[in-house]
Amino acid sequence: MSRNPRSTLLRRARLATLGIVATAVAGTAALTAVATASDGPTADSDDDGTSQVPGWVDRGDSGSGSGVVPPPSIDSPQQPQGESHAS
Amino acid sequence: MTTHSWRDWSCGVRLVLGRAVGEQVAADAVAVVRELMAEVEQAVSRFRADSEVERINDAAPRMLPVGPLTLVLVSEALEAARRTDGAVDPTVGRHLAALGYDGDIAEVRTRVASTPRPALAPDWRRVAVDHELGRVGVTRGLRLDLGATAKAWAADEGARRVAARHRIPTLLGIGGDVAVAGSPTEPWLVRVSESEGGPGPVLGLTHGGLATSSTTARRWSTPGGEAHHLIDPATGRPSHGCYRTATVWAPSALLANTYSTAALVWGAAAPERLSLERVDARLVDQRGVVREVGAWPRAERTA
Numbered sequence: 001m002s003r004n005p006r007s008t009l010l011r012r013a014r015l016a017t018l019g020i021v022a023t024a025v026a027g028t029a030a031l032t033a034v035a036t037a038s039d040g041p042t043a044d045s046d047d048d049g050t051s052q053v054p055g056w057v058d059r060g061d062s063g064s065g066s067g068v069v070p071p072p073s074i075d076s077p078q079q080p081q082g083e084s085h086a087s
Numbered sequence: 088m089t090t091h092s093w094r095d096w097s098c099g100v101r102l103v104l105g106r107a108v109g110e111q112v113a114a115d116a117v118a119v120v121r122e123l124m125a126e127v128e129q130a131v132s133r134f135r136a137d138s139e140v141e142r143i144n145d146a147a148p149r150m151l152p153v154g155p156l157t158l159v160l161v162s163e164a165l166e167a168a169r170r171t172d173g174a175v176d177p178t179v180g181r182h183l184a185a186l187g188y189d190g191d192i193a194e195v196r197t198r199v200a201s202t203p204r205p206a207l208a209p210d211w212r213r214v215a216v217d218h219e220l221g222r223v224g225v226t227r228g229l230r231l232d233l234g235a236t237a238k239a240w241a242a243d244e245g246a247r248r249v250a251a252r253h254r255i256p257t258l259l260g261i262g263g264d265v266a267v268a269g270s271p272t273e274p275w276l277v278r279v280s281e282s283e284g285g286p287g288p289v290l291g292l293t294h295g296g297l298a299t300s301s302t303t304a305r306r307w308s309t310p311g312g313e314a315h316h317l318i319d320p321a322t323g324r325p326s327h328g329c330y331r332t333a334t335v336w337a338p339s340a341l342l343a344n345t346y347s348t349a350a351l352v353w354g355a356a357a358p359e360r361l362s363l364e365r366v367d368a369r370l371v372d373q374r375g376v377v378r379e380v381g382a383w384p385r386a387e388r389t390a
Contacts, residue, residue: 066367066382067267067295068336069274080278080289081088084334086301087098087262087283 091117095124096238097191098262099283102249105256105271112253119252120245120259127241130157131233133180134190140231143223144180150215150224161216161223163341164236168211170342170364171349176209176320180230186314186325187307196307205229209320234316239298239344242266258292266296266340279369281332290384296340300347301332301371319352328354332371335361336383342366 089104091113102120104113130153131140139157153161164177185204188195206228213226225231238261246259246268256269263283267275274291281287281301302325305316319326333350337343346366350357358380361368367381379385 065365066336067293067338068297068367068382068384069291069293070384071276071289071291072273078276080276081090081103082101082258082260082265082267082275082277082292082297083263083280083283084260084265084277084297084299085263085280085283085285085287086299086304086332 089113093117095121096128096262097193098238099260100124100262101258101260102245103258103275104249104253105258105269108253108255112255116249116253116257119248123245123248124241124261126156127160127237130154131160131231131237133183133230133232133234139223140233143225144230147225147229148227150217150222152221153223155221157223158216158218158221160233160237160240161214161231162218163240164231164233165211165214165216167236167341167345170345171352173209173211173320174349174352175235175345176211176318177231177233177236178209178211178214178225178229179318179320179323180232181205181207181228182209182318182323183232183316184230186309188305188314188316192305192307199308199310205323208323209318211320235344235348236341238262239264239266239296239340242340243268243296264296264298264340264344265292267292267294279334281371292336295336295338296343297334297336298340298344298347299332299334300344300351302326302351303331317348317351321352326352326354328352328357329372330354330357330370331373333357334369336367 088106089108091102093100100120102117104116128135129138132138133140135141139153143151143153167175168177182205187199209229213229214231215224242259242261242264243266246257246266250257250268256271258265258267258275265277274293276289277292277297278289279287279299281303300317302315302317306313315325317326318324328351330351333347335343335347335350337346346361346364350361350368350370353360357370358378361380367383369383370378370380
């Protein structure tokens with residue numbers, strides 16, 4: 001028994017349309033989930049609710065991150081290993 | 088601890104390895120630094136007619152193909168200018184020469200300059216770098232001088248190469264620009280002074296770099312009076328800010344030198360500008376009064 005070629009074509013077109021719609025819905029949902037879970041490209045949210053621009057390291061008043069510190073022992077007789085001076 | 092000192096580029100070089108090593112390792116470390124300094128000199132020395140920078144200066148305004156090292160050093164110099172809004176400008180070469188600083192400082196001090204003052208003001212934006220084809224050019228009337236950045240870059244790179252090659256904490260000082268690499272068990276002790284071998288406080292250096300700039304060093308006589316090598320790009324003349332010496336800590340010796348040089352040009356605005364850049368500094372004004380900026384340690388030991 002042979003099918004009507006026109007109805008076969010219509011059936012395939014409907015299935016293809018359904019497939020495209022399903023893929024679009026699933027893709028949008030996945031992208032939304034990823035975006036929600038990520039930190040976002042423009043701001044970080046801290047535990048206290050404040051936000052921080054990425055790349056900005058807040059040293060505050062502590063000076064943390066500095067490479068200069070008081071010498072280990074003020075009374076140490078050890079001579080300096082280097083000297084920073086104008087030349 | 089193994090220390091080697093020698094002189095090059097008219098200044099002292101000091102290489103300190105963080106633990107005792109054999110003669111072969113020490114000799115190799117010294118060779119690494121010497122070789123690097125020779126390459127940098129060949130690339131950008133203003134006092135060598137055959138250096139790539141002098142070829143660029145002589146060919147202005149044409150762009151010339153250069154080696155990768157020159158390309159890096161010119162790019163770093165332009166980055167220093169950009170970071171400091173032009174306070175550290177690599178196009179002051181002709182202005183320095185006009186003041187008589189066109190050779191080794193010992194020779195410069197024996198003669199008087201007679202070169203006319205350049206018509207153009209220094210302007211780092213008139214340097215063209217073609218990264219695709221590896222070419223550099225400068226506008227006619229200006230000459231490149233990378234003295235403010237190349238020495239510090241060499242200190243950073245030399246310390247990094249030695250530390251990586253021998254897996255050993257390394258301190259390298261070139262003409263007062265100090266860079267450290269590797270992870271020492273305790274901070275390096277570094278003395279800060281206005282002149283080589285001069286008195287000054289001692290502090291600990293854990294990482295990054297230290298650089299000191301001063302208008303009290305590299306001075307010589309000109310028909311218009313005493314000059315020094317720190318040019319204010321706004322005037323094309325030696326800077327006359329309220330600070331005579333600036334020592335800066337930054338994540339690298341290159342950045343430290345960039346900001347210590349800029350601080351003397353910035354003058355009264357230096358403390359605030361340095362704070363904005365989040366570097367730590369020790370400034371000495373014309374009367375000798377010290378001002379610390381950022382996290383600069385107050386409890387220093389005087390050597």
